Amino acid sequence: MDPALIAFLLSTLRLSTPLAIAALGELVAERSGVLNIGIEGMMLGGAFAAFVLGVYSDSALLGVLGGIAAGVGLAALFAAFTLWRGADPIVCGAALNLFALGATGTLYRLVFPPELGQRGAPQLGELIPGLNGFVVIAVLLALGVAVFLGRTRLGLAVRAVGERAEAAHAQGVRVLALRWGSTLMGGACAGLAGATLVLWISDTFVEGMTSGRGFIALALVLFGGYRPGRIVGGALLFGAASALQFRLQARGIEIPYSLLLMTPYLLTLVVLAVFAGRVRTPADLARPFSGRA
Amino acid sequence: MTALRLWLAPLGAIALATAVLALILLALGASPARALGALLSGAFGDSLALTNTALRMCPLLLVGLGVAVAFRCGIWNIGGEGQLYVGAIAATAVATRVAPDAPGLLLLPLVLAAGVLAGALWGGLAAALRVGRGVSEVLSTILLNFIALLLVAYAVHGPLQELSSAYPQSDAFPDAARLGLLPGLGRVHAGIALALLLVAAVWFLFFRTAAGLRLRAVGLSPEAARYAGIRPEREIVRVLFISGGLAGLAGALEVSGVTGRLFENLSAGYGFTAIAVALLARLHPLGVLPAALFFAALATGSGAMQRVAHVPSVTVQVIEALVIFFSASFALPRRAGTD
DSSP states (O other), X not given: OOHHHHHHHHHHHHHHHHHHHHHHHHHHHHHTTOOOTTHHHHHHXXXXXXXXXXXXXXXXXXXXXXXXXXXXXXXXXXXXXXXXXXXXXXXXXXXXXXXXXXXXXXXXXXTSOHHHXXXXXXXXXXXXXXXXXXXXXXXXXXXXXXXXXXXXXXXXXXXXXXXXXXXXXHTTOOHHHHHHHHHHHHXXXXXXXXXXXXXXXXXXXXXXXXXXXXXXXXXXXXXXXXXXXXXXXXXXXXXXXXXXXXXXXXXXXSSOHHHHHHHHHHHHHHHHHHXXXXXXXXXXXXXXXXXXX | OHHHHHHHHHHHHHHHHHHHHHHHHHHTTOOHHHHHHHHHHHHHSSHHHHHHHHHHHXXXXXXXXXXXXXXXXXXXXXXXXXXXXXXXXHHHHIIIIISTTSOHHHHHHHHHHHHHHHHHHHHHHHHHHHHHHOOOHHHHHHHHHHHHHXXXXXXXXXXXXXXXXXXXXXXXXOGGGSOOBOTTSTTOBXXXXXXXXXXXXXXXXXXXXXXXXXXXXXXXXHHHHHHTTOOHHHHHHHHHHHHHHHHHHHHHHIIIIIXXXXXXXXXXXXXXXXXXXXXXXXTOTTTHHHHHHHHHHHHHHHHHHHHHHOOOTTHHHHHHHHHHHHHHHHTSOOOTTOO
C-alpha cells in the first residue's frame, strides 16, 4: 500500500480511538437516562491523572488506571449533585467542565514541579502486534457495551430506566442505583479516553488539551443513533476528518490554519443538523427521578 | 419561608464555595485569612481595584443577563462566550474596515449595533438548528463557541489584521468608535451605564409585559404554553436572539470601551462565568447585579491572591463551578414537572 495512505489510516485510528471510548461510555449513561455534558471535563481530568501517575511511576498501566479513577471521581461529583440532590444535569455538566479545567490547571501549576513536565509520559504501546493497547481496549469496550446493553438482564434494566424510570421502579428495578452505576461507567470511559491522549497521542499534558473532543463524543452518541457499532463508525469518520485536516496542514495547502481547525466542529454541527431530528433519544433522558414515585 | 430560603440559598452557595476555597488554601499551605484578605483588597482596596472590578462586571452583567433569560425560558444557552466573540468581531469589522470614516456621532452606534446583531444571529443560528432540525441548543451553542474562537483567530491573522501586519491584532479603533469614559471614574466606560439600563429593561420586559409572560410560560412548561396559544418555537428563537444580542453587545463594548482593538483571548472566559452569574442570580434579571459584582470581584481579586498566596488565577474556575453546583442544587427555582 501507498505509505501516505498507511500513514493516513494509522492517524485516523489514533484520532478516533479516544472519541469512540468516550462516546461508548456516554452511551451507557444516556441509555440509563443520564445526560452528562461534562465528558470534556472528565476527559481532561483523566488526561491529567494519567500524566501525573504515568510520569511519577513510569508505568503506562498505572497511568491508565489513574485516568479511569479521575474520570470516575468527577462522574461521582456530577452524580452527587444531579442524582442525589436532583440538580439540573445540563447546568451541572457545564459546571463539571469548568471545575475540571480549573482543578487540573491549579494542580498542574502548583503541585507538579515544572521539571517533570519536561519528561514525557510513558506510552502504552502495542498490546497485539500492530495494534496499540488503546485500540484493543476500544474494540473490547465496543463489544462489551453492545453485549451488555443488548443481551444482558442488567443492560435491559439500564435501558428500561432510561425509557420509563417510573415503570422500571414499579417493577422493582433500582433506578437511582443503575443511574449511578451508568454515570460512573461513563466517567470511567471518559477518563480512559483522556488517558489515551497522554499515553498514546501525545506524551504530555497541556491545560485544556481535550479541546472539544468530549463534546464531539457527545454528538457521536446521537450520530450513532444510540448503537455501539454505529458510534464506532462515526468515531472513525471523525478521526478520518481530523487526520485529513492534519495532512492538509502538512502539505501547506493554502487554507488558513484557523479555518482548518474549525472543520471538526463544523462537521459535528452539520452531522447533528442532518441526523439529530431523526434519532429517538431515550424517553426519560435528563428527566429527574426522585426515587419516591 | 420558601421565599426566605430562596434568597438565603445564594449566600449559602457563596459561603460553601468560600469554605472550599479556604480548604484548598490550607492544603496548599497558604493562610486562608491572608489570601482572602488579599482577594478583597485586590477587588475593592483602591480606585484602581474598583475600576478593574467595574470593567469586569460589565460583560458579566450583559452575558449573565442573557444566560439568565435563556435558562428561565428553558433554553440552555452555553454559547455566551462565542456570541460575545462574534459581537467583538463584527464591531471591529465596522470600526476598522467597513465604516472607519463614518461621521463621529454615527460610528459608535453602528459599531455597537453590529455587535448586537452578530451576537443575536449567532444565537439565532442555534435557535434555527433547534427549531428547524431538532438539534439540542446545548451542543450547538458549545460547538459555536469553538467556531467563534477560531473565527477570531482567522480574523486577526487575516481580513481584520492591522494594516502593518506586525501583530495578530486588529487596527486600533478610531476615536469616534471608542466609548466615552464616565467622568471621574478612571477607565470605567459608559458601557456600564448601558448595561445597568439593560438590566432594568430586561426585568421590565420579563415581568411587566405580555412578551415576557410568554417567555416565562414556555420556560415553565412548553406543553401548557402551547395550550395557551403560545408557540414555543417562536419564543425559543426570540429568547436566543435576545440572549445572543446581549452577549454580542458585551463583546462590542469590550473592544470599543476597554481594549480598542480585537485580539485573541480578549474575553477572560466571561461567557462561562456568566453561567455562574445567572445561576447565583437565581435566573432573576435583578439578581444578576450582585452576582456579576461577586464574580467580577473574585476575578479581579484573584490576581492579588496569586501574588500573596501563590494561588493560580485558574483556581477561580473551581470556585465558579462550585457556586454553580451549589446554586443548582439549592437555589434554582423548581421547574414544572420536576417535583
